[in-house]
Amino acid sequence: MAGRIPHNFVDEITTRTDIVDIIDSRVPLKKAGSEYKACCPFHDEKTPSFTVSPGKQFYHCFGCGAHGTSIGFLMEYDHMEFVEAIEHLAARLGLEVPREADPHAGKQTDTVDILTMLRQSASYYQKQLRNHPNAVEAIEYLKRRGLTGEVAAHFGLGYAPAGWNNLLNHLGEGGKRRDLLLNAGLITHKSGDRYYDRFRNRIMFPIEDHRGRVVGFGGRSIGDEEPKYLNSPETPVFHKGAELYGLHAARGAIKDSAKALVVEGYMDVMALLQFGVGYAVATLGTATTRTQLERLFRHTDEIVFSFDGDRAGREAAWRALESALPCLREGRQIAFLFLPRGEDPDSVIRKEGKESFEARLEGATPLPEYLLEQIGAQADLSRMDGQARFVELARPLLKKIPQGPFRDILIGRIAQMVPIERGALERSLPPGDVPAPRPAPRSAESLKKSLVRLGLSILIQKPALAMGVEDIDELETLEMPGISLMLEVIRLIQENPDLGPASVLERYRNTDHHKHLEKLAIWDHMIPVSDLEQEFEAVILKLRNRVLEQQASRLLHQDSLSAEEKSRLRDLLSRRSK
Numbered sequence: 001m002a003g004r005i006p007h008n009f010v011d012e013i014t015t016r017t018d019i020v021d022i023i024d025s026r027v028p029l030k031k032a033g034s035e036y037k038a039c040c041p042f043h044d045e046k047t048p049s050f051t052v053s054p055g056k057q058f059y060h061c062f063g064c065g066a067h068g069t070s071i072g073f074l075m076e077y078d079h080m081e082f083v084e085a086i087e088h089l090a091a092r093l094g095l096e097v098p099r100e101a102d103p104h105a106g107k108q109t110d111t112v113d114i115l116t117m118l119r120q121s122a123s124y125y126q127k128q129l130r131n132h133p134n135a136v137e138a139i140e141y142l143k144r145r146g147l148t149g150e151v152a153a154h155f156g157l158g159y160a161p162a163g164w165n166n167l168l169n170h171l172g173e174g175g176k177r178r179d180l181l182l183n184a185g186l187i188t189h190k191s192g193d194r195y196y197d198r199f200r201n202r203i204m205f206p207i208e209d210h211r212g213r214v215v216g217f218g219g220r221s222i223g224d225e226e227p228k229y230l231n232s233p234e235t236p237v238f239h240k241g242a243e244l245y246g247l248h249a250a251r252g253a254i255k256d257s258a259k260a261l262v263v264e265g266y267m268d269v270m271a272l273l274q275f276g277v278g279y280a281v282a283t284l285g286t287a288t289t290r291t292q293l294e295r296l297f298r299h300t301d302e303i304v305f306s307f308d309g310d311r312a313g314r315e316a317a318w319r320a321l322e323s324a325l326p327c328l329r330e331g332r333q334i335a336f337l338f339l340p341r342g343e344d345p346d347s348v349i350r351k352e353g354k355e356s357f358e359a360r361l362e363g364a365t366p367l368p369e370y371l372l373e374q375i376g377a378q379a380d381l382s383r384m385d386g387q388a389r390f391v392e393l394a395r396p397l398l399k400k401i402p403q404g405p406f407r408d409i410l411i412g413r414i415a416q417m418v419p420i421e422r423g424a425l426e427r428s429l430p431p432g433d434v435p436a437p438r439p440a441p442r443s444a445e446s447l448k449k450s451l452v453r454l455g456l457s458i459l460i461q462k463p464a465l466a467m468g469v470e471d472i473d474e475l476e477t478l479e480m481p482g483i484s485l486m487l488e489v490i491r492l493i494q495e496n497p498d499l500g501p502a503s504v505l506e507r508y509r510n511t512d513h514h515k516h517l518e519k520l521a522i523w524d525h526m527i528p529v530s531d532l533e534q535e536f537e538a539v540i541l542k543l544r545n546r547v548l549e550q551q552a553s554r555l556l557h558q559d560s561l562s563a564e565e566k567s568r569l570r571d572l573l574s575r576r577s578k
Helices: 007-016 019-024 070-077 082-092 106-131 133-144 149-154 166-171 175-183 247-257 266-274 290-297 311-327 345-352 354-362 367-376 384-398 405-417 422-428 451-461 463-468 472-477 483-495 501-507 514-521 529-556 563-575
Strands: 030-032 035-038 050-053 058-061 158-160 187-189 195-197 202-208 214-221 229-231 260-263 280-282 302-308 333-339
Touching: 007 070, 007 082, 007 501, 019 035, 019 050, 019 058, 019 070, 058 501, 070 082, 070 501, 106 133, 106 158, 106 166, 106 175, 106 202, 106 214, 133 202, 149 266, 166 175, 166 195, 175 187, 175 195, 202 247, 247 266, 247 280, 247 290, 260 266, 266 280, 266 345, 290 302, 290 311, 302 311, 311 333, 311 367, 333 354, 333 367, 345 354, 367 384, 367 405, 384 405, 384 422, 405 422, 451 463, 451 483, 451 501, 451 514, 451 529, 463 483, 463 501, 463 529, 472 483, 472 529, 483 501, 501 514
Parallel strands: 260 280, 260 302, 302 333
Antiparallel strands: 030 035, 035 050, 050 058, 158 202, 187 195, 202 214, 214 229
8 A cells, every 4th residue: 555654643653652572572571660671682681781761762772773663663573664563563452554645756656556566477477377277387387396286375375377368357457457557567568559568388487575575577488599597677566676586584594693695596595494594585687786785684693605616606605795795794694606517506405405405505605615715716916026916816805805804814814824914914005995884872871962962862851741841942043052952952852742761752754863762761860760850950041041141142242222122121130040
């Protein structure tokens, strides 16, 4: 369904959801005073520093700084998108997610219609595999490949019958529906008014995005048609370099096994699942991209590539390595498994079984070793010019790696392999190619206690205090950093009196203010809860005084004042609170 999720529905979700229940179902919590504690699920620790506040409906780790609402937790821990998290929480509450009209949603509406057409096409192909009289050959092919009916159904396999316009006649009645089929890449256009099905006499593999929506298809020819595998073209919803076949179905297994296996074919993914290896995904006929890797790294810190051991497999592995180098940070690991010539994961697991196949995975070559091995094969380290060549081959690769422990260790290893000073090697890297490390974020406790920051922090932690603020328009003239945001939050709460801390924060998700407000939500300003109201009133009073001071200052700096301005100045000076 098109349209945005209304703000008031997100407010209702955050208000009615108990963050303790959400987190406790995934990370067992223990009561600790008015809060709950656990070892942080986002970094390794032995002493619990992860706290959950039922009052604020907020979590925070004092060790790694992770923090957020129940929605944020699902996005971080379960790797959900924002809409997925809302839909999940709404389902728990028995609510249907509403949508509101968006004046800028014309393109979005087209996208939703395309997705609907793709889903209907997948259903059509599945029915043809079950019922079409010519589907026997497709079924026999799948049986010869050793695929069970259960696995075929799990992946939604289908059949595109031979013929020029089967799908077109079934779903393309009317110009708009035909255009949707065209935009979805399911039919092609010849000159004039001639259209025909893109996929004909092929076994159909629906390609789902990370949210489980059908965004394209792969078709495997049954006869001698070329190409043997045909993928959907690039469309508004399908980008080959961004998606991975089987990722949505593999998310749970990837999380459980703490690794992902990247293979080259659809059948590899299905055969591996059939034999109990459910954490495999496949690229879509293109070299592995950085976008695909970053998407995988949202689910695990370890990725293993499996390639044929022949020349083509080695070339594919090297392209994958080059794509992976900019992603190597924060403890991420990548390894390469090379199978015997002529073998693929499908054939190997059928011959050897799950245990032997996973033993091969354990022996996969780590990326650093593979990198150094491949560079070393192109340079004779027993010769001085060979050592120089080794360094020159390494330099463009090193500059792709983000600054951090992995890059430091690799530079040190290279400096050991050839007689070059580590500092000289580092200085030889072209400046500016490697992003500078982001400065460590300041802890919430170290924030400077400015007047506006203190007021915002108290306000977020206890939104109801905004209801006591009157005549806030006069504060608009204040020239202070952050004052416009503070007044905006006050008005937001006054217009929505039931907003809690989590709801206020969710109102600012996907804005420039979100991270700053989250820090303020966990800021320890050393003010007891019992004194928050008094402190907030004092902040507002001081801000009002600042308004008077600024107005008086402007008058005092004028060369001359009228009688009216002098009266105004006396009034301002007398109104200032002592």
